[in-house]
Amino acid sequence: MNQTVAPETLSVSQLNAVIKAVLDTEPLLSHVMVRGELSNFKHHIQSGHLYMTLKDEKSSIRAVMFASSAKKLTFRPENGMKVIVEGRVAVFERDGQYQLYLTGMQPDGLGALHLAFEQLKKKLEEEGLFDPARKKPIPKTPLKIGVVTASTGAAVRDIIHVLNRRFSAAKVLLYPVLVQGPEAAPMIVEALAWFNREQAADLLIVGRGGGSLEDLWAFNEEIVARAIAESKIPVISAVGHETDFTIADFVADLRAPTPSAAAELAVPDSAALRQRLENVNRLMADLLLRQTSAGRIQVQTLAGHRNMQTPLRYIEDCRLTIDSLIQRVYFSQRQKLDAAHRMLGLSAGKLEALSPLSVLERGFSIAFKENKPVRSAELLSPGDALSLRFAKGGAEVLVTKTYLQSESTEKGAKYDADEKKA
């Protein structure tokens, strides 16, 4: 090369074209990774392109990320954020400026996923999705349990095993989903929607076994978080190991540290339930016994009465009373009979004394007119026919004369004699 050769005069465009060609052919610049801090960050809404300046303590460089790459970012770049970018260096010929054309960006220090996690967590928290007040109570004894996880692997096996051991009365319905990769989140969302649409479960367990942050990523996706929040059926999240926290865990109605623990939390222990049933049964029996024994005491108090204690004696007493009553009745009847007898005897004597026959025996006679005894001469007229009755026999006579003034019994006797002669 000759150093004295005068330089060719170039136009600005030519110069920039040369610079561009040089930079474009430099392998080092065609693919670079650069660490720096973001400033002057602008998100051009209409185009979707991102513009920014990347700087460190001494220097800075402009950078652009086109919308096609920007869409793939898992976090929101912000001013002051330390990032590692990936891209190439090229010249923007119009301005004569070289800049970084970015194809990728991730936070420096914190992983990109971690940052996205923090950002989504913050966003949903501000929306109130983690509010304890909006969490649904977990049913005590769910009889239909929906499980959303992979159909193979430890998680589903652990869940079913524990459910069966603790509470085999519950039916388990597994909705198999992919639990990692880009299809996982939409599938989990669809599974949650299906259970809610079909009302096919009292309780849902959503989760997977342990893995890296990337493996668990589906459970940090916004659509999954929102599907869990919107579920009318209570959701227990069961993602990874105890130390793994996902957005799904914060939104779920209950977070279980592992899939097995989710199953433990989902159902009561049959043994404990059996114990509870037994206690209830015993309590019922005790209460009933209390009531019956109260009744028994009442009965016993009543039974303590003399007559209740020895019913035979009571019967005997009754019998004695009856006997004495009978005696009294008998005695009084006896007395009445005796009195009657006596009265009868007296009356018979009187009757004897009154008998007209005895009078006739003494020589009196009775006169009958038309079968009626004659007590007075007034009733008689001469010519009347009379019947006379004597102690022995009788006679038919005619009245010849009557008088009221009694003359003498002799007169009568004389009549007797006369009449006899006649």
Next chain:
Amino acid sequence: MTQTKKKPDLSDLEFEKALQRLEEIVRTLEANKTTLSESLQLFEEGVKLTAHCNALLDKAEQQVSMLVKGEDGTMKPAPMLPL
């Protein structure tokens, strides 16, 4: 009294409801306001409820189904083999 409901058919009574009813019975008995014959009825019902609950718990094998996408694209449960 609300306690003297007509005899429920226990066979498809939900576990939770059976438990609730049991606890209601115990509370009623505890209140000690029922006649002896009412108490006996409640006790009898309670014993049946516990038997029903125990029978549910005694189900040895858990029913596990897996949802499978049918030809029409809808998800249908199919029995799942033990894992």
